[in-house]
Amino acid sequence: MSEVRLAAEQRTEFGKGAARRTRRAGKIPAVLYGHGSDPKHLALPALEFARVVREHGQNAVLTLDIESSTELALTKTVTTHPIKNYIEHVDLLLVQRGEKVTVEVPIVLTGDAAAATLLTQDLTTIQVEADALNIPEQVEYSIAGLAAGTQVHASDLTLPAGTSLVTDADALVLAVNAAPTAAEMDGDSGEATDAEATEEG
Template sequence: MSEVRLAAEARTEFGKGAARRTRRAGKIPAVLYGHGSDPKHLALPALEFARVVREHGQNAVLTLEIESSTELALTKTVTTHPIKNYIEHVDLLLVQRGEKVAVEVPIVITGDAVPGTLVTQDLTTIEVSVEALHIPEQFEVSIEGAEAGTQITAADVPLPAGAELVTDGEALVLAVNVAQSATGASDEGEGGESAAESSED
């Protein structure tokens, strides 16, 4: 994942009223913490930060330009408004080059299982420990040609070199099952209704 530079301003006002004023000014309230340092209250440019999240995901690593200094930070938590969907607040974790961090990385399923099966995905992310400047945007898991009974656990997800699995390796990511329509076909009599259809009455 590439590093992104972003200008940030120190905030001296706090509370809900101050946060609203920050957002009205086109900025996002943020807190930078980590490595035993005192939390720094910042304001990030809203449009630029939203673009960073859109292009690099919620694990984006930022080089923050704060007045005359720079800080390397991992985007830890992005809080969005539940209805209006704008970013309300951001938590940033101070990191150092070469340091490993624990992050949740999305899992993307590719390919198609054999016909007559149903794929259920239990986990959409897994947690890994990885170098801060080499966080993958996603992990791809192929189910091309997978048959009923196939199960993929967290330990089966291919990780890049240097990444270590934090999630329990036995945690189920997905399972390929026989589709209900396939198992229920034999229960349908001539000219009768299937179990799924009759249950609608």
């Protein structure tokens, strides 16, 4: 994952009113914390940051130009408005080059399971530990041709070099089950009807 450079401003006003003014000015309120330092209240350029999230995902690493200093930060939490869908606030974690961080990464399934099966996906993300500058954008797993009865656990996923699994290795990611046939579905309704008839009789 490549670094992205953004110019950030220090915020001196706080509270809901100040946050609204920041957003009206085309910026996003943000807090940078970590490594035992005092939190820094920042304003990020809204359009540029939205593009970063779109292109690099929510684990984007930013090089922040803050007045006369430069900080390396991992995007930790992005809060969006539930209705209007704009970014309301961002939490950033201060990181250093070579540092390992724990992040959530989406699981992307490719291919199609065998015919006449139903797929149940229990996990859509996993937690991994990776170098702050080499966080995988996603972890792919091919379900092509998987037969009924197959179970895939977190330990079955292939992670990029230098990335280790934090999620419980035995955690169930997905299961492939046999799809009920039309005859079985009809049989279920028929059995219910017979039972009802017996009770009535």
